[in-house]
Amino acid sequence: MEDFSFGRELRLLTPSHYSRIFNEPARAATPYFTLLAKPNDQEKPRLGLTVAKKRVKKACQRNRIKRLARESFRLNKHNLDNIDIVLMVKSGVDEQSNEELTKQLTKLWRKINERCKPGAPKPPPFKKRPNKSAKSNKQPR
RNA sequence: CGAGUCAGCCAAGAUGAUCGCUGCCUGUGACGAAAAUGAUCAGGGGGAGGAAAGUCCGGGCUCCACAGGGCAGAGUGCCAGCUAACGGCUGGGGGGCGUGAGCCCACGACAAGUGCAGCAGAGAGGAGACCGCCAACCUCGGUUGGUAAGGGUGAAAGGGUGCGGUAAGAGCGCACCGGGCCGCUAGUAAUAGUCGGUUGCAAGGUAAACUCCACUCGGAGCAAGACCAAAUAGGGUUCUAUCAUUUUAAAUAAUGAACGCGUGGCCCACGUUGGAACCGGGUAGGUUGCUUGAGCCAUAGAGCGAUUUAUGGCCUAGACGAAUGAUUAUCACUUUCUUCGGAAAGGACAAAACCCGGCUUAUAGGCUGACUCACUCA
RNA sequence: CGGCGAUUAGCGCAGUUUGGUAGCGCACUUGGUUUGGGUCCAAGGGGUCGCAGGUUCAAAUCCUGCAUCGCCGA
Helix, strand or coil, rough: CCCCCCHHEECCHHHHHHHHHHHHEEEEEEHHHHHHECCCCCCCCCEEEEECCCCCCCCCHHHHHHHHHHHHHHHHHHHCCCCCEEECCCHHHHCCCCHHHHHHHHHHHHHHHHHCCCCCCCCCCCCCCCCCHHHHCCCCC
């Protein structure tokens, strides 16, 4: 029987936890999510969520996305190594169905775990994304 | 049956299953000498709203300030009541809309004072002669005077209709209607009146213009405030005494040395030369404030009503990178398709953050009651 | 969660106090100057004044309610 619990020891609780991960993390992304991750010295994986008000306007939609992410993490955490993950969202998530988001998240957990393995190639140094705005302007709405 | 008005209620459709989150209660009881605290695990029964929203008002609560009063500033604005309070609600008055049930209204004062009204128009406020009308004069087209009935301008032109009157006109006079003032009556009052008297009508609009009048208001907000408090740096007190020598009551003073900074190196200049204990401020972090309250339900009484009194019963979320969820089964409901077996899709607005009373805004639908209008039948 | 401010032409801003005509700079268009371009000169176009109600004869301006953007407080 797998352990599916999700207590406080599996979450990132303070700003210092978060800022550690923002410094040179491994990255994985889909059109609606971005994951940042780093190995930790605990025995378990840990999860933190950032759902910006700028990206998702309504409070009940923010809650829905956070719940889905936590639920997905809870069901998949036994496949993860000891890493800290921060999940960020992009604009447009609130228009997607629960089913679609769950599918994307399940893929992402596997992907981020691969990239955090010690043998994996080091990610390029964290730079400011060049000309991100120019690129997004080209994309059709 | 159709159209409509008002009031109230429900709201991720209902019931299960599996896997989770959270705080409460009961048991367990790690660490610890023990007590206390209560880690962990198990069980039980709770766990978003009518607007939780906007933050537009009002209050509780907390801290700060404060003799008393006034000014300034802000707000409210028909009258009476309700309330902890209000810009809210109830009842009444007045005005407007609707055939009606009903709905809407910042609705004090411009006769205290000041201001504003572009353009047009003769004239924009105790006025005025552009056209017209009338009279006089003359060069027959004008001049002077009278005149507010008619035309024209404007959002707005200084009571209305009729008769008399007049050179033409005019509240100039009269009748009726309307208005002002004083009184009477009804009403707590706003206000009302087939009421009485008086007044030719003189001062029109605008106060979401300044202003005046009446009433209200100290400021900030739970990120308020209270308590505990690591590391690092720094402050104070005491003791000891530093790397050496001399000196002094005393690390009191002086010299040298060392180290740091700077340099390829040197000189000069600058700075530092330990340790211990205690004290207070205070950051990260934690605890508290934190949910029993102007509370909810039922019955009875008072009141037209808002509301209130009495008795009985009930306890109904307290999170903090922030819980209240996900998947699935069966059964209902709506729409579409249909080979009438079924299949597919769908269910609003929206998430507590100290707590209440209101207002405003968003909202798929469903249910209940009262009433109005139209038509038909009896 | 609480407390504040702003929204006017493609861009940056006046005008709002005291209600009647929406203006300035850059940019844009046309013409002139020049061999041509720039500079310079002259003329011109372009604005539901964030949205919806109300007060008023008349609203960018006064009042009310919404929307969007931004700032501050641990």
